Amino acid sequence: MKNSEKSCPSEGNKGSTRELRFPPWLKKRIPARGEREHVMSLLEGLRLHTVCQSAKCPNMAECFSHGVATFMIMGNTCTRNCGFCAVRHGVPEPLDPEEPRLVAEAALELHLRHVVVTSVTRDDIADGGASHFAATIRAIKERGDCRVEVLTPDFQGKKDDIETVAAAGPAVFNHNVETVPRLYPRVRPQADYGRSLMLIEYINSHHPTMFTKSGIMVGIGESRREIRAVLKDLRCAGCDALTIGQYLRPSPEQLPVSRFVPPDEFEELEEEAKGIGFEAVASGPFVRSSYEAASMYDEGNVRSEAATMGNEG
Numbered sequence: 001m002k003n004s005e006k007s008c009p010s011e012g013n014k015g016s017t018r019e020l021r022f023p024p025w026l027k028k029r030i031p032a033r034g035e036r037e038h039v040m041s042l043l044e045g046l047r048l049h050t051v052c053q054s055a056k057c058p059n060m061a062e063c064f065s066h067g068v069a070t071f072m073i074m075g076n077t078c079t080r081n082c083g084f085c086a087v088r089h090g091v092p093e094p095l096d097p098e099e100p101r102l103v104a105e106a107a108l109e110l111h112l113r114h115v116v117v118t119s120v121t122r123d124d125i126a127d128g129g130a131s132h133f134a135a136t137i138r139a140i141k142e143r144g145d146c147r148v149e150v151l152t153p154d155f156q157g158k159k160d161d162i163e164t165v166a167a168a169g170p171a172v173f174n175h176n177v178e179t180v181p182r183l184y185p186r187v188r189p190q191a192d193y194g195r196s197l198m199l200i201e202y203i204n205s206h207h208p209t210m211f212t213k214s215g216i217m218v219g220i221g222e223s224r225r226e227i228r229a230v231l232k233d234l235r236c237a238g239c240d241a242l243t244i245g246q247y248l249r250p251s252p253e254q255l256p257v258s259r260f261v262p263p264d265e266f267e268e269l270e271e272e273a274k275g276i277g278f279e280a281v282a283s284g285p286f287v288r289s290s291y292e293a294a295s296m297y298d299e300g301n302v303r304s305e306a307a308t309m310g311n312e313g
């Protein structure tokens with residue numbers, strides 16, 4: 001699910017000790033601590049986790065200061081074991097029925113204008129956690145003037161569960177394909193590329209006004225031709241917005257980085273994606289799923305309104 005940050009299959013082994021040296025463009029100044037500390041202490045008090053803090057995301061202070069944060073619901077143990085992800089794998093804890101209310105209170109307290117709600121994959125729950133997602137979306141919308149973006153697992157392709165989440169009315173439905181189909185056995189062994197595309201296609205056809213989004217990481221062993229094919233598949237599925245970021249290996253337990261993609265290649269990919277019709281694209285070494293989430297939504301809406309006016313004219 002989450003467009004995380006890490007690396008290479010074709011040659012590399014999971015657990016390989018081979019490390020590439022960080023290039024200069026991946027060194028980022030860490031912003032002032034004040035904002036971050038304030039948010040973290042509030043979240044600790046509410047027993048909540050943000051992906052921002054768990055993943056030590058380099059964009060954290062930037063996002064918080066723009067009123068954007070990503071909450072991880074349904075615990076921090078995942079039933080899947082993706083090759084790029086450092087989230088613990090095992091038997092997850094039971095759901096906390098208070099969690100939707102607590103997330104909504106935190107969003108209100110932090111004056112967030114765009115909340116991203118994501119989760120581990122919960123294949124152990126009958127509906128994959130879809131009702132819990134829906135309850136969280138509703139709680140946030142009831143308490144404040146705050147837009148909700150969900151970044152969901154694939155719900156094993158079960159349309160009823162996907163519909164449960166969509167019916168709660170998130171502004172953005174995000175589901176990451178993460179990588180090219182050839183690499184799925186190593187990068188997302190329990191997922192299925194076609195199933196992920198189907199989820200986006202379902203939202204696009206049954207909720208046409210809902211903004212759909214997906215993301216991939218690069219530098220994990222894919223070729224440029226394969227990336228191009230994924231972009232086309234996503235557009236054919238009706239995906240509106242796209243994030244493309246550099247995979248960074250979270251620890252030696254995960255797949256190694258195959259290469260650090262230079263900034264000018266990210267720019268080319270952004271141009272290509274816009275050229276085939278994505279309404280909003282964020283592409284760069286530090287881009288993650290929720291990066292500039294609020295402005296991507298705004299940009300996408302401005303473009304689709306302009307296109308509608310053009311069609312009407």
Ligand code: SF4
Binds near residue numbers: 121
């Ligand atoms: S499904 Fe689980 S293991 Fe895979 S990326 Fe999501 S949290 Fe990580």
